[in-house]
Amino acid sequence: xxxxxxxxxxxxxxxxxxxxxxxxxxxxxxxxxxxxxxxxxxxxxxxxxxxxxxxxxxxxxxxxxxxxxxxxxxxxxxxxxxxxxxxxxxxxxxxxxxxxxxxxxxxxxxxxxxxxxxxxx
Numbered sequence: 001x002x003x004x005x006x007x008x009x010x011x012x013x014x015x016x017x018x019x020x021x022x023x024x025x026x027x028x029x030x031x032x033x034x035x036x037x038x039x040x041x042x043x044x045x046x047x048x049x050x051x052x053x054x055x056x057x058x059x060x061x062x063x064x065x066x067x068x069x070x071x072x073x074x075x076x077x078x079x080x081x082x083x084x085x086x087x088x089x090x091x092x093x094x095x096x097x098x099x100x101x102x103x104x105x106x107x108x109x110x111x112x113x114x115x116x117x118x119x120x121x
Contacts, residue, residue, distance in 0.1 A: 022048055023070035029094060034072030037111065044096045044105050045074060045113075049089050054082055067093060074099060075112045076118070086120045094119040 008120050026033075031046030047067040063078040065087055076095055078084060087093070097116030 002049055014075070019070040022068070026069040031069060031094065034074055035067045037072075037074070039101060042096065042098055044094065045069065046094050047073060047074070047092070049087060049091045049093060051089055063087075067095060074113055076113050076116050079115055087118075092121040094121065
């Protein structure tokens with residue numbers, strides 16, 4: 001058995017290993033799985049920031065951070081903010097808030113969390 005794990009460690013793609021480590025890290029922090037979130041109810045999620053961008057919404061800029069946990073993704077939208085110190089790609093965070101669905105221009109259903117309470121880890 002130990003030989004199998006040893007061989008698997010060197011033959012499994014690095015992306016897959018990183019994803020599995022992120023899933024276990026998020027589960028250890030008590031975050032709800034992002035692929036199975038209940039909409040319109042308060043949730044606590046853990047994950048890693050994959051991208052940060054500034055987007056104009058309703059005439060004012062807002063900061064959008066896409067957070068993934070290895071199973072799914074949620075976009076945290078901070079209305080009226082252009083910058084949050086320390087929030088950058090690769091940073092691990094805990095978010096608390098209510099998740100909603102938004103239909104985007106390309107017909108995809110994006111899950112958004114507006115102005116969540118956040119903790120940078």
